[in-house]
Amino acid sequence: MSRLKPLFIGTNDAHAELTAELAGAKAAQLWRMAQLGLDVPPAFVLPTTLCTAVNSGDPSALEALDEALAEGIAGLEAATGRRFGDSRTPLLVSVRSGAAKSMPGMLETVLDVGLNPVSLRGIIAMTGNPRLAFDSYRRLIQLYGEVVAGVPASAFEERLIALIAAEAAEGEAELDPEALERLAHDYLAIFQRHTESAMPAEPMAQLRAAARAVYRSWEGDKAREYRRLNGLEGLAGTAVTVQAMVFGNAGGASGAGVAFSRNPATGEKGLYADFLFDAQGEDVVSGRRVPGDAALLARRLPVQSAALSHGADVLERAFADMQDIEFTVENGRLWFLQTRSAKRTPRAALRFAVDAVAEGLIDAATALDRLAAIDLEATGISRFAEAPPILAAATVASPGVACGRVAFDSRRAAEMAAAGDPVILVRHDTSTDDVAGFAVSAGILTAVGGRTAHAAVVARQMGKPCLVGCAGLVIGDEVRLGGEVLREGDWLCLDGQSGEIGLGRREIVVDRPEEALRAIEGWRKAG
Known part of the structure; x- marks a missing residue:
């Protein structure tokens, strides 16, 4: 296989344009958000065309993957001024999936890649926030364990529940740095027990394994079933996006959320959002915690809420469709992590089509084309x-x-x-x-x-x-x-x-x- 170049987003070496077929819809829309002037953490992408070869174990594909990851990390280091695995200003990354068509939650993600005992100290030194460091570390161990090593989620969840009870806390958000440090060590022991090996500490080893696991998730049972149910069997595979981490779990003026430019259940116009303070994105989309809504975000972080609403309008106009947006607020700064055309009920699809034509967002012919696959009898x-x-x-x-x-x-x-x-x-x-x-x-x-x-x-x-x-x-x-x-x-x-x-x-x-x-x-x- 010829040398593979990573495709950059939000850096000085950013690619001219990314298509959904090559980079996956998620990365293509990240690129578009950056072009629209929204704050997007820098990232690089490995293409969908590598998926099948990597999953089949093709040695040349695996070598190309490793070389592209090394080049991509060097680009992110240059863009952020941070070093992967560093003891002073460490760069951490997320490793995400992305097919040409949206498959929400069906493929895997690993967050906080690059954390180890050395970079953990670097996060504490850089942020002055030991809770952020240990919370992120235990999240990495859990996600890496589940996605890469096949450790059952229940093994980690049972330990978390036991610790919350022992600390007389209402939930994981109330655990202090010392408790989270103990939890991280317990998670390392769980990883060792289930895999009979230690959690890899070397950052590039973590990254290589995470990227292969995200490609591998394309063949998972839930992904296959989703493609079957939605007529997507013809897709080539998933891309892998490696993106600089931003931390919604950095404290009181931080959090993670998902917003829709309109209500995806009814089609009503107006920001529709769920938000968790002091959390990472997986906490929201996993459904394991109960978030606040757009009104709570507006009360607590009015400037960021207004910026989110403006960004949602910008994206809806740019894509001429209702948008589903993932975002993070880190110490008061709003970051856009993903946008895609929103999944919606038939009722919402009908109302959006009628309203969008009235607003001049789309014309009647486009509306009829989009409604062609909708059972109008189901809009009641x-x-x-x-x-x-x-x-x-x-x-x-x-x-x-x-x-x-x-x-x-x-x-x-x-x-x-x-x-x-x-x-x-x-x-x-x-x-x-x-x-x-x-x-x-x-x-x-x-x-x-x-x-x-x-x-x-x-x-x-x-x-x-x-x-x-x-x-x-x-x-x-x-x-x-x-x-x-x-x-x-x-x-x-x-x-x-x-x-x-x-x-x-x-x-x-x-x-x-x-x-x-x-x-x-x-x-x-x-x-």
């Missing part, structure tokens, strides 16, 4: 003919109503659906590993998580009612909802308009959006 607003007895409430992540029998995992959901019953998938949290369960379920309910988690995004794309962050849902030795015991097979009703959850079986009726449908018919006649 469903409701229960008679309200069920309400047990609890949750946050609406995807609208609509659903009534079905309770299943507590994707396997049982598939079995019950095959028997002919509608199913409500009930989980403590959902991950994109549950995509097969989503596909067969009438609705989804979770105890924790936010509206912009990857799992919620997938539910909206599938048009499934989804309620998240239900404080009244407690899953332990038994499952309780609003204090009542919930058993597999019980009938449950989810109201994706009000967020209410009730027991029993109810008839569902649908109200059609007649005004919007008349607008569509008018375009067709005019064309």
